Structure formats: structure tokens, C-alpha cells
Amino acid sequence: MCAKPSFIADEPQYFHKSILIVGGGPAGLATALMLAKRGWSNITILEQRATADYYEPDKSFNYLIDGRGQKFTDYLGITPNLAEIGVSTQEFYLTRMAPNGSRKSSKLPIVDPKRKTAYWITRKAFVRMLYEEIERNWQNCIKVLFDAKCVEINKISINNEEDKLDVVAQVGNDHVVRFEPSLLAGCDGLRSVVRNTLAEWDTSGLNKFQMQLFPSASAGLRYKVLSLPPKPPLAHSGEEYAVSEMAYIILGALRNRQRYLRLGLLPVKNPEEPRTANVITPPDHEIWELKDGEAIYSFFEKSFPQLPIRKILSPEEADRFAKSEGGYFPKPQYCPRLQFLLRHKPKSKDSSALGVMLLGDTIHCFPPDIGQGVNAALEDVCVLDEALSQSNDDISQALPLYESLRVADVKALIRLAQIAFPWQYGQAPFRTKLWSINFFLRLVLSRLLPFLFNPPAFFLIQNDQLSYQEILAKVKRTTQILYVLGLLLMCGLLVAGDRLLFASSHNI
Numbered sequence: 001m002c003a004k005p006s007f008i009a010d011e012p013q014y015f016h017k018s019i020l021i022v023g024g025g026p027a028g029l030a031t032a033l034m035l036a037k038r039g040w041s042n043i044t045i046l047e048q049r050a051t052a053d054y055y056e057p058d059k060s061f062n063y064l065i066d067g068r069g070q071k072f073t074d075y076l077g078i079t080p081n082l083a084e085i086g087v088s089t090q091e092f093y094l095t096r097m098a099p100n101g102s103r104k105s106s107k108l109p110i111v112d113p114k115r116k117t118a119y120w121i122t123r124k125a126f127v128r129m130l131y132e133e134i135e136r137n138w139q140n141c142i143k144v145l146f147d148a149k150c151v152e153i154n155k156i157s158i159n160n161e162e163d164k165l166d167v168v169a170q171v172g173n174d175h176v177v178r179f180e181p182s183l184l185a186g187c188d189g190l191r192s193v194v195r196n197t198l199a200e201w202d203t204s205g206l207n208k209f210q211m212q213l214f215p216s217a218s219a220g221l222r223y224k225v226l227s228l229p230p231k232p233p234l235a236h237s238g239e240e241y242a243v244s245e246m247a248y249i250i251l252g253a254l255r256n257r258q259r260y261l262r263l264g265l266l267p268v269k270n271p272e273e274p275r276t277a278n279v280i281t282p283p284d285h286e287i288w289e290l291k292d293g294e295a296i297y298s299f300f301e302k303s304f305p306q307l308p309i310r311k312i313l314s315p316e317e318a319d320r321f322a323k324s325e326g327g328y329f330p331k332p333q334y335c336p337r338l339q340f341l342l343r344h345k346p347k348s349k350d351s352s353a354l355g356v357m358l359l360g361d362t363i364h365c366f367p368p369d370i371g372q373g374v375n376a377a378l379e380d381v382c383v384l385d386e387a388l389s390q391s392n393d394d395i396s397q398a399l400p401l402y403e404s405l406r407v408a409d410v411k412a413l414i415r416l417a418q419i420a421f422p423w424q425y426g427q428a429p430f431r432t433k434l435w436s437i438n439f440f441l442r443l444v445l446s447r448l449l450p451f452l453f454n455p456p457a458f459f460l461i462q463n464d465q466l467s468y469q470e471i472l473a474k475v476k477r478t479t480q481i482l483y484v485l486g487l488l489l490m491c492g493l494l495v496a497g498d499r500l501l502f503a504s505s506h507n508i
């Protein structure tokens with residue numbers, strides 16, 4: 001099915017132009033689906049991985065698709081599919097397991113129950129869901145090429161007046177395919193070849209296609225992911241197993257900062273699906289020195305005396321985990337330009353410009369503290385849809401409009417990623433405590449005096465009716481009020497202290 005508008009006589013010619021999307025992750029697949037739904041045909045996606053749900057142990061993390069991300073699934077009418085294969089936050093329980101085996105289950109307090117239900121889903125299942133939607137309804141207009149890596153993008157000048165795009169892809173081991181798209185979408189993640197090419201083409205000298213990097217307390221932490229069997233046993237008695245739809249935090253027994261470890265298990269819908277546990281540590285943690293499976297067993301048995309480690313971890317997985325290099329949380333960063341128009345000679349109303357647009361991690365990337373990576377990527381796609389609607393799908397207008405509608409929000413998102421929840425990994429217990437005090441102070445004050453104070457950023461982010469800019473403005477306003485109140489309190493204390501001193505020195 002390729003939905004086309006009914007006014008065929010007026011149908012813009014652009015719909016038949018070829019579109020090439022580099023990257024078949026969430027942003028790339030969603031962009032293709034949005035364009036197909038608008039009526040564009042002739043869409044090709046290049047994905048360097050072998051399949052849509054290709055399993056990479058260190059990328060097997062879970063997404064929380066919230067109301068923001070669901071703007072896209074609603075648009076496509078696939079939110080019911082998400083609800084079917086995801087775990088709802090309405091019924092979300094978290095169990096904390098202490099080293100002595102004691103446990104406490106609770107509904108997650110920082111999930112706002114008044115907001116639209118969000119769904120936990122593995123990356124693999126979400127990407128597969130989008131791909132299946134293409135296969136089911138849009139295969140006439142979207143072609144996905146797997147094992148196809150974009151290796152080069154050229155801008156070829158014609159008569160020194162206009163440019164055309166020439167994209168080179170390596171398909172399989174030794175097959176080279178060239179494309180001449182009218183529209184190119186860079187959805188190829190942080191190390192985007194599309195964005196890097198635009199940075200080379202940009203002659204402004206302003207480095208507008210270079211990522212702007214910002215510090216964060218969680219940037220630089222290292223992570224790797226442990227693959228566990230479905231329903232792993234959680235007690236030595238062998239009588240208790242992890243429930244697939246429940247989340248667990250398993251606290252470690254070793255106290256030293258370079259040895260302390262905790263495991264986080266996020267929920268999965270399918271009880272037969274393997275579980276994963278994220279291991280997130282400072283870069284100088286001892287775990288990075290362990291080079292084989294036996295060393296992992298020995299360290300984990302000391303860390304987690306409450307768990308039957310050898311029943312949970314197969315020797316092969318322990319060895320793979322030891323040898324994995326894992327990854328580093330990136331610094332929060334964004335790209336100031338989101339699009340590039342090539343030189344073109346407008347001949348008629350329909351000879352639209354050629355252009356390149358960027359979406360997803362290609363333009364904003366940050367540590368997973370606020371769970372917004374995939375939601376922001378899906379929102380980019382909705383904003384692009386809005387820009388295309390407002391400009392009747394004319395690329396020369398739509399791409400600059402997309403940038404102007406989106407870039408301020410992208411900047412605000414990066415600032416929120418810096419401040420909202422960076423201390424959650426226990427990397428500095430004192431700072432975590434200070435952060436918690438700030439968080440609960442704002443939460444309590446916003447409940448008591450909602451006209452004066454806003455809830456903390458992490459809470460506001462769950463409100464998909466607010467843009468990232470609006471959220472940041474509310475957070476800043478509360479910070480300013482807190483500063484003023486703090487200042488007034490200090491002045492009051494100084495005056496009171498002064499009076500007390502004066503009174504005691506004059507024996508009043």
C-alpha cells in the first residue's frame with residue numbers, strides 16, 4: 001500500500017523523485033514510513049547491518065517509547081502494536097535486591113501516572129516493528145537494503161550552475177552501487193557519514209555541521225550489556241525467577257568506588273526473550289581489567305552473593321562479556337544545521353531543489369539518562385512531516401522550515417540532557433544525594449505551590465504536550481525563584497544574626 005492523496009491532478013511531481021535514507025535504525029525507518037504515508041514513492045534505505053533485528057549484545061538496550069515518541073506511532077496508526085509488544089509503565093514495578101538477598105518491590109515513583117502510558121520495548125523489537133510495518137503496508141514504495149553501507153557522498157557540478165548527488169554504497173562484500181537521489185536523509189547515527197560530508201561541503205567557515213559538545217556528569221561512563229537467559233534464577237534455592245515484565249536493580253556487595261557494581265534489568269514483554277543487564281561504571285572500574293570468563297565469575301560471585309551466578313551466566317556469555325570493549329556514554333551534543341540545499345535551477349514549479357536532511361542521533365546525541373534518544377528521533381520525523389505539510393512538499397522550502405522549527409528544541413534537549421538526571425548511576429554518592437535533595441525539593445514545592453514552582457526536569461520531560469524549550473524555560477524559572485528565595489533567606493539570617501549580636505553586646 002502506498003497511500004497517495006486523492007487529488008492526483010495536483011499531485012506534486014516530487015512524490016516520484018528518489019529518496020535515499022542512510023541508516024535503518026529508528027530514525028531512518030520512521031522517516032521512510034512518514035514520507036511514504038505522505039505519498040512519496042521510490043524510497044531506498046541503506047542499512048549496514050545484515051538484518052532489521054540484527055543482534056548486537058552491547059546495543060541490546062531497552063527504549064521507553066513515551067507520549068512524544070507515540071506522536072509518530074499514532075500518526076502511523078501503529079501504537080496498538082507497540083502496546084502489544086511493549087511493557088506498559090502503568091503496571092511498572094521495580095524490585096531492589098540487596099546483597100543479603102532482601103528485596104523490596106515498588107511502583108516506580110518517578111514515573112508520572114497522569115501522563116500518557118509509555119511502553120518499554122527492546123531496541124531490537126522496536127526496529128523490527130517498524131520494519132514489519134514497511135513489509136506489511138509500504139513495500140511498493142520503500143526498499144530496505146541490508147548489508148549496504150554508504151561509503152561516499154559526492155556533489156557533482158553540472159555546467160557550473162547546479163549540483164547533483166552521487167552516493168556510493170558497498171552492498172555485501174564486493175558489490176558497489178551508486179545512487180543519484182533528489183533527497184538524501186542522514187539517519188546514520190552519531191558517526192554519520194552524511195553529516196561529516198556536509199561538514200566538508202560547508203564553506204561558511206562557521207563549522208555548522210560539526211557537533212557542539214557539552215559536559216555532563218554521566219558522559220564518559222563506560223557500559224556493556226550482559227545477556228541473561230529468559231527468566232534467570234534470582235535465588236540460590238532455585239525457586240525464584242525473574243518476572244519478565246518487572247524491572248530489577250541488583251545491588252552489589254563491594255563498597256569501593258572502583259569495585260562497586262549494580263545490575264539493572266529492564267522489563268521485556270515476551271517471557272521467552274533473553275533478559276539483559278546493563279553494567280555502567282566509571283572508566284577506571286576493575287571490571288574493565290577482567291579479561292576472561294573465569295575472572296568475571298569470580299568478581300560477580302563476590303559482588304552479588306545473593307545471586308546463583310553460575311546458573312545465570314553461561315561460560316560462553318561470561319567470556320564474551322569479559323572480552324567486550326563495551327562503549328562510553330557520549331557527551332551531550334548537537335549539530336546546529338539540520339539540512340543542506342544543493343544549487344539548482346528552478347525550471348518549473350515542480351523542479352524542486354535537491355537537498356540533504358539530518359535526523360535522530362545524527363543531530364542530537366547524549367547519555368541515556370533521560371530516555372529521550374529514540375523519542376527525540378521520532379519527534380524529529382514528526383517535525384519534518386509538519387514542515388513538508390506547510391510547504392506542500394517542496395524541498396526548497398520544507399528543509400529550511402524543518403531546521404527553523406526544530407533546532408531550538410534540539411538545543412534545549414541537549415541542555416536538559418546535561419542537567420536532568422546525570423547522577424543516577426551512583427558514580428559519586430555525595431553528588432547523587434545532593435541531586436536527590438534538589439529533585440525532591442522541587443517535586444514537593446511544585447505540589448504545594450504549583451503556581452510558583454515547577455516539577456523537576458525529569459518529571460516535566462514526561463509531559464509530551466510541552467516542547468523541550470518550554471520544559472527548559474520552566475526549569476530555569478524554578479531555579480531562579482529558588483535562588484531568590486535562598487538569597488532572601490541568607491539576608492534574613494544575616495540580619496537576625498546581626499541583631500542577636502547587637503543585643504548581646506549591649507546586654508539588651
Ligand SMILES: Cc1cc2nc3c(=O)[nH]c(=O)nc-3n(C[C@H](O)[C@H](O)[C@H](O)COP(=O)(O)OP(=O)(O)OC[C@H]3O[C@@H](n4cnc5c(N)ncnc54)[C@H](O)[C@@H]3O)c2cc1C
Nearest residue numbers: 023025026027048149150188189360361368371372373374
Ligand atoms: C547504552 C545506550 C543506552 C541507550 N538507552 C536509551 C534509552 O533507554 N532510551 C532511549 O530513548 N534511547 C537510548 N539510547 C539512545 C538511542 O539508542 C538512540 O537515540 C536511537 O537509537 C537513535 O536512533 P537513530 O536511528 O537516530 O540512530 P541509530 O539507532 O544509531 O541508528 C543508526 C543506523 O544507521 C546505520 N548506519 C550507520 N552508518 C551507516 C552507513 N554508513 N551506511 C549504512 N548504515 C549506516 C547503523 O547500523 C544503525 O542501524 C541509548 C544509547 C546507548 C548507547
